[in-house]
Amino acid sequence: MTTEPAIPGDVPGGEQLDAVLQAVSSAVLAVTRHLSVREVLQVIVRSARALLGARYAALGVPDDDGAFAEFVAEGVSDKQWEAIGPLPRQHGMLAAMLKDASPVRLPDIREDSRFEWWPSAHPVLKDFIGVPIRDGDLVLGIIFLADKRTPGGFTSQDEDLLTLFAAHAAIALTNARLYERSRELTVVEERTRMARELHDAVTQKLFSLRLTAQAASSLVRADPERAAAEIGRVQRLAGEALTELRAAIVELRPAELGRHGLAETLRKHVAVLDRLHPVAITFASRALGDLPPEAEMTVLRVAQEALHNALRHADASSIEVCLEVEGRRVQLDVRDDGRGFPDGAPASRGLGLVSMRDRAESVGGTLTVTSEPGEGTFVRLEVPT
Numbered sequence: 001m002t003t004e005p006a007i008p009g010d011v012p013g014g015e016q017l018d019a020v021l022q023a024v025s026s027a028v029l030a031v032t033r034h035l036s037v038r039e040v041l042q043v044i045v046r047s048a049r050a051l052l053g054a055r056y057a058a059l060g061v062p063d064d065d066g067a068f069a070e071f072v073a074e075g076v077s078d079k080q081w082e083a084i085g086p087l088p089r090q091h092g093m094l095a096a097m098l099k100d101a102s103p104v105r106l107p108d109i110r111e112d113s114r115f116e117w118w119p120s121a122h123p124v125l126k127d128f129i130g131v132p133i134r135d136g137d138l139v140l141g142i143i144f145l146a147d148k149r150t151p152g153g154f155t156s157q158d159e160d161l162l163t164l165f166a167a168h169a170a171i172a173l174t175n176a177r178l179y180e181r182s183r184e185l186t187v188v189e190e191r192t193r194m195a196r197e198l199h200d201a202v203t204q205k206l207f208s209l210r211l212t213a214q215a216a217s218s219l220v221r222a223d224p225e226r227a228a229a230e231i232g233r234v235q236r237l238a239g240e241a242l243t244e245l246r247a248a249i250v251e252l253r254p255a256e257l258g259r260h261g262l263a264e265t266l267r268k269h270v271a272v273l274d275r276l277h278p279v280a281i282t283f284a285s286r287a288l289g290d291l292p293p294e295a296e297m298t299v300l301r302v303a304q305e306a307l308h309n310a311l312r313h314a315d316a317s318s319i320e321v322c323l324e325v326e327g328r329r330v331q332l333d334v335r336d337d338g339r340g341f342p343d344g345a346p347a348s349r350g351l352g353l354v355s356m357r358d359r360a361e362s363v364g365g366t367l368t369v370t371s372e373p374g375e376g377t378f379v380r381l382e383v384p385t
Helices: 013-032 037-052 080-083 092-098 158-217 224-251 254-277 293-314 350-362
Strands: 054-062 068-074 104-106 126-135 136-148 280-283 318-326 329-336 366-371 377-384
Touching: 013 293, 037 054, 037 068, 037 136, 037 158, 037 254, 054 224, 068 158, 080 158, 092 104, 092 126, 104 158, 126 158, 136 158, 158 224, 254 280, 254 293, 254 318, 293 329, 293 350, 293 377, 350 366
Parallel strands: 280 318
Antiparallel strands: 054 068, 054 136, 104 126, 126 136, 318 329, 329 377, 366 377
């Protein structure tokens, strides 16, 4: 649980400096306790909002195209976000700060020449402050705050305080990115090790299996008794190879599942695909709680396969991924607006769909695939928890 820092403006007189230092210290410690980049972004926003006593706070992370790769906010509910619409790209004050990346403090953002408009569902903001999070000359993100709870709007002291906090937050955010990068390298090294083990163990077993089968085939007529013995050995070797393959598959369980759980792992996977493909891919999830490892693995693999199919075959403009728990079952939905299946029988087509159904059945789950020509495809996986 994160402890929010005290609001300096609530502390009178000579105690104010101590309150400021304590607030910054509490906020920075809250940030550095988290290793996931997404978690760090969320805690930075939450801490900055509490630090300056603002009603609204947001943090945008720039991409390579002059827009936002990620955008997190506090003070706006999920329902409000849905009504507001897509992630901010290049617009108004946010676009101006992306280009300039200098601190901005305004008594009323609506009266500034850089202000353009908000979506109809967007909350009406008045006093505004924005400060970049820098690592040297590199802008890691921009913190935006609006509507200070105490009268008078944001002060120059607030700007100094937020700038100080941003400098410390930059360290935490940089550390989180380095940690995630090192974890990715660790995963690559682990997969390389597993490939070597598969080659050494399973490949040799399959080679022996092939030789034994050839021997049994040559003995069927000349020596049926020996042929039967060789066939028995084939069965034993096949069983051993299957056992080793299953063990290898278990070990290949993504490390992210163990560290961050299914929802965060799948969110990151979707975010990567969204950046790599022109298709708009979105992800939504509710709290899942603890899930059995087998269920997590199945849901992740089916989601990856469904996304792969949609990106490769659907010719879609958007793909939606939703993950939630309904009763005692975890439910995964993957929906695209692509071309659909022309023959109306999607469940029978392709090894990918067969593989997804086999995965679902292996953990007592069900897979439903529906599609109509020109109406896209809908994949639903339900797995008992």
